[in-house]
Amino acid sequence: MAAQVVREAATMAGVSRPDIDAVVVAHPGDHTRQGYFHTFLCSSLGIAAKGNVIQVLGNGMTGGHAFDQAVQLIESGRAECVLAVGVHFESGIPTAQHLDYSIRLTGDVDFQSIFGPVPISWYAMDAHRYMFEYDVPRDTTAVVAVKNREHARFNPLAQFRDPLTLDAVLSARPIVEPLGLFEVPARSDGAVALIVSTEARAKLTGQPYARIRGRGFDHEGIHQIADVPTSALDYSALTRAAHRALTTAGTELADISTFQLYAPCTIVEILATEALGLFARGSGAAAAANDATSIGGRYPVNTCGGCLSRGHPPEVSPLYDVVEACSQILGRAERRQVEGARLAMCVSELGKYNAALVHILEAHS
Amino acid sequence: MAAQVVREAATMAGVSRPDIDAVVVAHPGDHTRQGYFHTFLCSSLGIAAKGNVIQVLGNGMTGGHAFDQAVQLIESGRAECVLAVGVHFESGIPTAQHLDYSIRLTGDVDFQSIFGPVPISWYAMDAHRYMFEYDVPRDTTAVVAVKNREHARFNPLAQFRDPLTLDAVLSARPIVEPLGLFEVPARSDGAVALIVSTEARAKLTGQPYARIRGRGFDHEGIHQIADVPTSALDYSALTRAAHRALTTAGTELADISTFQLYAPCTIVEILATEALGLFARGSGAAAAANDATSIGGRYPVNTCGGCLSRGHPPEVSPLYDVVEACSQILGRAERRQVEGARLAMCVSELGKYNAALVHILEAHS
Amino acid sequence: MIDVPLPTIRHNGPRPFPPRVSRFTRPFWTALEQGFLTAPKCQACGRLRFPPRPLCPACWSEDHVWIVLRPHGRLYSFTRIHVAPRALDGDLPYAIGIVDLDDGVRLLCRLVNQATFADIGREVETVVLQYDDGPLFAARLI
């Protein structure tokens, strides 16, 4: 499957096998039986690379790192045409077994994981606190699930495309309270391959392409929660990373046409939009309820349907987001198209937005 | 332990905590219970990084990637002061259990791993073939183990420092024939932390420092063995990667004072010296037997004792090699010192030298 | 000086996901067994470290003394979990919470009550859960 996705990406990019001089793989997680998938993939595809062949990881940011790594290989002059690949298969593994593995990832294994905080439980605690601090009812936050399903309806790549009502979201069985089944990600498989090249090479194809115009990163030096009482809701790493990305891009938030935000739960999308400065603290949920983040709204967020409806194979999601960003700015998003989209922002994160990685892409035609 | 090594590295480099703006961790392998060690480490050390925080991997090249990644973060302008860390603990895991994991790494899991080719068995087959093709007796190849032990005797960081005789090597129990206990790596734990910074920042310390002068990479597009009959002994990825590193460094092989080669088995060091062009094909073992790769010889190789005597925590070894290279060119190698060393080459690899990563370091004082 | 041990709640059977005990963390688990929740306090800068760790994240000093944390705090947030790893399957559903202790430490732990949304921000105290193979710490509403 990975091999087929690569072939399709290469075809779309007008690239042939010998052009590829570096391969970056988003570490596929421990369920993939084939260890060191990246070099296995090179062999399967007969790719002899002179720039680099590497596997990268970092929680939810894994796919974001893969893209960033590809960009960096170009920027540092190590490669001219990089293949970035993400593959994730978990649906063959029972949920409880999957969680045995994942609780070791999102907590101090000796002082936090021992209590069983599954990854999404950290976000659930954010949801409760948000409702408490800003006096926001659950149905206002839950509307994000409905909005994203509306977006996914027009995305042929999405995992869930049937309409979803707010009633269905609110009456679904609880998973990590206050969040129910439709406010947390379903389990997904997926694969994405991207080609990142020098601009000179992209021009040669004669096709429209996306340029990486800005990049920002921040890690707040905290793993999940701080060791002292402080706000857990400000996602300040994202605020700083986005500021850096906008600065390097020489642009402003108001100029961004569409946002792809890594948000495994409804509350995460809300807090991320606030951390970006799209909405005031405590007002992100209400803004979403007023369609501000819908296609056609002021700040269209997760036009592909996001983690909740497009699907969320964790290591792959940020690469899907780059695909969607390109589709939007190149005017190929069909019924999901944000009118006149020129600049798109992609955000991935790790932990509980303890770190954020932001890229700004621009259309060039 | 990782935290203490980091503190020591920072002190040596004259760097304080807020200076560090990126962290790269060599993926510590599946025995480390704490998942996503990199972000855990940032939290433990209170490092808020604005450049990047990432974990990288790629078989034996994992530590090499971590160093290369740190260099690349500097080159691409994303960071000014990067912490590269490798940690590996496997001695608490029984050998057979460790091999359950590692056979999935060095072979096609469905068509090769099923026969039980432990990682070093691939090198063992190279040893047999080398002896056959070039009519070299085993004791000539085995001498590399003795030579490396001689080097390790003067390395306070080495795992094995007692003298070792050729008789002891030859009469040791077989592990992967023709290789016996002292021709393959023992199991090791270890940790290394490096600081890589911009040259401007290094100059500020007023201390001598090592500059990265050249870098080369190559992946031959093969996983372990080719699918058609061809020489398995030419390690041609190394030939190409070294050529690229020398070209970017604007220097020649003859100018390199010392070589740190990733060589888990005696035969690997021999074949790597031949692939580098230090010796003609088939003559590398005899050259080692004639002290050509000893300290004081024409091409001193693995002055720290290499994987066999310094110790071989796989993800960490390439970082140890950078430490040794710096010690040599900065004149701090004490009784292992290669006289007048100015340029050092570090090589890491994956699979069976299916890929090679080469850095050339130069002293600056 | 705190010399009254925390309330202890007995649990039959072993801890579902037992912590490792290292040379460094042994004092923590020994003290907890005796009813005291402790944290290393940096001797260089005075900061408490939680989770306990050998190096101070603020100043990188290793010097520390173990001090006993006072039991009183507030519930910052909580969740009740309905999908668990295999080890915790028998405990479903279970609640965990983020607790801010008066001593200025934030920690994650089990919440022994059937908490509701209305309990967020309320007062809690730390307790010891004593299993057959050793202790865990937890919080309960007061």
Next chain:
Amino acid sequence: MIDVPLPTIRHNGPRPFPPRVSRFTRPFWTALEQGFLTAPKCQACGRLRFPPRPLCPACWSEDHVWIVLRPHGRLYSFTRIHVAPRALDGDLPYAIGIVDLDDGVRLLCRLVNQATFADIGREVETVVLQYDDGPLFAARLI
């Protein structure tokens, strides 16, 4: 056309490290069960793919037919392994070899003989090892 099945050697018990069988690799294992070692041959460029894989590494075509490989080849190298993963503990020591088949395919497999250094470069033939749960392929000196 090869219509004589390979020699079969019976083994009691299951394969120590059984391969997964996917939709793509099923024809390989089915043919092996019947005594034939096969490989996909690219319909676009004619290259044989081993290990079997869905895409041709040379031309990226998926088109292929499964062809039967002739049993004759040479031993490129081998090793005898004395330290094994848990699954293969009962087989210790065991030999594996790299075999170059006359059809131009290089593969890794078990070597059923007590080979010695003198056997390197000698002729081998492929055989089927039939376990209770399915087949593996192997080579033996002739």
